[in-house]
Amino acid sequence: MNKSQLYRHLNVQVDLAVEAHQMLRGESGEEIPGVIMDEQKLDHAKVTIITVETDEGVEAIGKPKGQYITIDAPEIRNNDYSVHEAITQILADRLIDLMDLSEDASILIIGLGNWNATPDALGPQVIDKTMVTRHLYQLSPEELKGKMRKVSAISPGVLGTTGIETAEIIRGIVDHVKPDLVIAIDALAAGSPERIGTSIQLADTGIHPGSGVGNPRAGINEETIGCKVIAIGLPTVLNAAIIAHDAVEGIFKEFVTSPSLYKLYKGIKPEVYSKIIDDVLSPFQGNLMVTPKEIDSLIQISAKIIAGALTISLHPGIDREDYERYLQ
Amino acid sequence: MNKSQLYRHLNVQVDLAVEAHQMLRGESGEEIPGVIMDEQKLDHAKVTIITVETDEGVEAIGKPKGQYITIDAPEIRNNDYSVHEAITQILADRLIDLMDLSEDASILIIGLGNWNATPDALGPQVIDKTMVTRHLYQLSPEELKGKMRKVSAISPGVLGTTGIETAEIIRGIVDHVKPDLVIAIDALAAGSPERIGTSIQLADTGIHPGSGVGNPRAGINEETIGCKVIAIGLPTVLNAAIIAHDAVEGIFKEFVTSPSLYKLYKGIKPEVYSKIIDDVLSPFQGNLMVTPKEIDSLIQISAKIIAGALTISLHPGIDREDYERYLQ
Amino acid sequence: MNKSQLYRHLNVQVDLAVEAHQMLRGESGEEIPGVIMDEQKLDHAKVTIITVETDEGVEAIGKPKGQYITIDAPEIRNNDYSVHEAITQILADRLIDLMDLSEDASILIIGLGNWNATPDALGPQVIDKTMVTRHLYQLSPEELKGKMRKVSAISPGVLGTTGIETAEIIRGIVDHVKPDLVIAIDALAAGSPERIGTSIQLADTGIHPGSGVGNPRAGINEETIGCKVIAIGLPTVLNAAIIAHDAVEGIFKEFVTSPSLYKLYKGIKPEVYSKIIDDVLSPFQGNLMVTPKEIDSLIQISAKIIAGALTISLHPGIDREDYERYLQ
């Protein structure tokens, strides 16, 4: 049994490409064909770029072809606001590159997730802080030209509160608003606690709302909605099964020095192992999430960083020193 | 000068057909061709049905052809919950008649208005209290059949927070959800304070979001979205210009007994009169709204009544005694 | 009849000392003994300081002895964020003067008003944006010393939602927290629409929660709670009776040129005049408030300005360029 097999049995999704890649490399110890990884060290952040290039890569890593940029910035968790500004700039720079927008582009920002459940409210909170400008163009197009792009924004809610698949709502709106670019913000599920609140992933491959919890609904990507879709995500939770697995692994690794014992552990069949974990998590099983106590301030800080980076990167006329003025 | 002329100059909209009709009748003293009015007295409520039948009627009253049912229930403002239940039943009965739904009909409820501004938050608050069921049909269609209809619900926000015309969003969603009926809930503007929080209007003519404030956007009705649209509204505000006009009228009526003086008053040209009122309301003019101090509890109570009536009328399997269980 | 008499009959409260003073001067045309007024013009704002010095002044103006500083900044209503920053600095400077704090002072900020009713939510929204630091002193007192003062903050709610007089709650908290200074933030009622959202009043005389609506409850001031109380207020509403009065006055002033007619108008007895206005406002009478449609963004902007000024003026270590980082 290895981790990927167990996760498949437990229906544990790893949203970050960088973690999926790490897990795969950790198990095989080899390069993954069709997947390229590049790393850069910056002040306050490490940037990792995973590019899934071939069908073989897609098959191995379980993610669509495209680019996945992860900005790891553990200092987001500290209350040092000048560092938060630096991280905001790093994110803005990556966004500008990835979006490659014309001057008069129209952008629709979608805040995915459930505003009634704090760990899932990242998307809606980014929308709350984002200034919309699309409607102002009808009043003063000349004044705004070259300074601000046309931005619209909506939080469509979740299936449980609307009765409608999120992808249906978004497709409907896109059909009528006809943006040049959709940016979707979502709270993600991490593969380990240290990623929570600190790893921001940008992807040019679109998104799959709710796909992480075992309900594979139609995705939101260029193919399904007819315009480029960039996803911005940040892990806010962890599947509780991961804690369960990691604790067992930790005990065996550290304490059971006998190789025969470790072999015994590794020989447990995934279906048996996953049954035990399911019992521990019963009656919630895969629906049990792990999240920090201070999730509210963590969401607030990261929403401010993402909304700030959107403000800087979407509006050429907004000064990098002054973007905080424009946060709502 | 008469009231209608002045209102036109001041851009004051009268959302209730019953008030538009009253104003017209008050001025002309005659029947309005093409418009029929019917009244019924019930315990706790008076029901008035205005039917606009001909183009001539449309021209006169300024509302599209169709039926406008107003339930006047001043007791909504009292804290007598058993009376609120009675009013909920009256509203439910009218809705059942007006909707005329098949057993397996699918209904989309839209909560119009701005959830950040209490007097405009009626629609979103009704949505918050409404149970959605459409997605449950995918899980247990047989169990729900004949008991609950397929209900979906969304609060699309307002132009100022999304940058998108509400009608565009709704049309997009309707294209994908394909409901048999749309029910749109909105806070209205009254023609006099006594209507605030007490008159519920049902109309089978659709709605015109934001049309009351001088921005005539595309409406939401059968013609534009391809399915029947029922509007439920309740006045929560009053244009401040109405208070200004009514006070002047009051002073002249009661104190200036000389007919020559009243004639002098009536001779003031609408453009002059409206200029004075605009000065009094400056710098807000037509954007100044009148609302009761206790607007929060008034909105809460009326949202409960409307959501309760929707629950009773949409779901045959929900007992009239027990609908409050199902309010969220 | 004059305006003050009518307002007394209608129970209309004028919260801004600068307006009470203006009304009094307008009627008498004379200096008010015991009350001193001083004005300063600044970029983006006019500052008026009313000092009530003697018992005679108290009697005349109906406000306790002390200083009332009003910052009039109509540009708050524009969306020019650099101007908002300038106004924030002006307010911060006045606060620093008025508070006269020692380096290790402890400050309790109280957000008065009802968070469920947007026009009354200014106080709670300022609290939401304010960083609290008092509890951090238990962890790292040396690090914070000289940079941040001890700030605590609470929104106590309103009588209708707690069942407890706000003054009782505040006194209870003050007894236990023992701050050196209380700052109370509240939404005020203006005497004319142009003050709404643009006039910020600072007073060193404490406050009287809910006193504006005819329920004279125990005040919050140095005498009743044993520490200095500074009130910060901004009008967000206007009593609807003022619109009624001003419209009548406007009509008479402009159209009835005959002096005998104006005399007739002025001869209307306050009890008769107020009866007519009460009829116009029926069934809400004095509980009908006038507020702009865009009240939500107006509250948001002014809460940001007040919270920003508090941040600058309370914490010596927060740079004037960077205060926006610290807004929550």
Next chain:
Amino acid sequence: MNKSQLYRHLNVQVDLAVEAHQMLRGESGEEIPGVIMDEQKLDHAKVTIITVETDEGVEAIGKPKGQYITIDAPEIRNNDYSVHEAITQILADRLIDLMDLSEDASILIIGLGNWNATPDALGPQVIDKTMVTRHLYQLSPEELKGKMRKVSAISPGVLGTTGIETAEIIRGIVDHVKPDLVIAIDALAAGSPERIGTSIQLADTGIHPGSGVGNPRAGINEETIGCKVIAIGLPTVLNAAIIAHDAVEGIFKEFVTSPSLYKLYKGIKPEVYSKIIDDVLSPFQGNLMVTPKEIDSLIQISAKIIAGALTISLHPGIDREDYERYLQ
């Protein structure tokens, strides 16, 4: 090593007396001196009453002397509203017994916890749904007498948002309001997932806000505030360390059949075991909480049940069939 030792090392708190008792019994297999347990089976619920009678009992179970009633009702998690009503009645009956109120008693309800973090928002949500009546007594004391008791209610916030210890705020308010009884509502931490959202604990021993997370602040009980304090709690989270421990235990119990191996596992020292778990939870350690994905609806349903039971038990004049009318 046993579970209690490990929990002490990991700073894991078990809020439910019934779970603390179970854990103790499980380990010793013996009666606990000074602690009495009684169980009753009802339709839809099992009621367990733990009475801590002696100092010896206090020492053993780690809870103050008094009565702890737990209502276990797994059906809370189903969407069957008639069952929810039955559970509401059961809770109301227990409350009536425990409170033993005089007809004119005055009750202060405190909603503990952080409204910005869904899993911690149970207390504030109960307050939102609770009708307050204390202020109405000033208006119509005779009309209310014998029908409604004097209820006041407040959500004081948490240290992180106010900068003030919750116990300080409550003591201040109690000093001024002088209630006969304080009822404090709080979200608890469970010892196993199956308790989440289904076990309601009533205790006549008061509460210790935030004590569960390692910051032992002054409690709220008869001794410290001078009036009886009843605590109502419901687990909404689980410390992540419990999942870690239970998974390891599960693996060893089921798969490592050799007694020598199990002995090896049991021989791991608590400080070593807890170090491994801390590493798995790093960088959050004891601040990592486990909560169901559907935490928002779980909180909403249980808040409705608790607020309903308070309404029935506090007001003799509210009919058991109609309590839902009175929920806000």
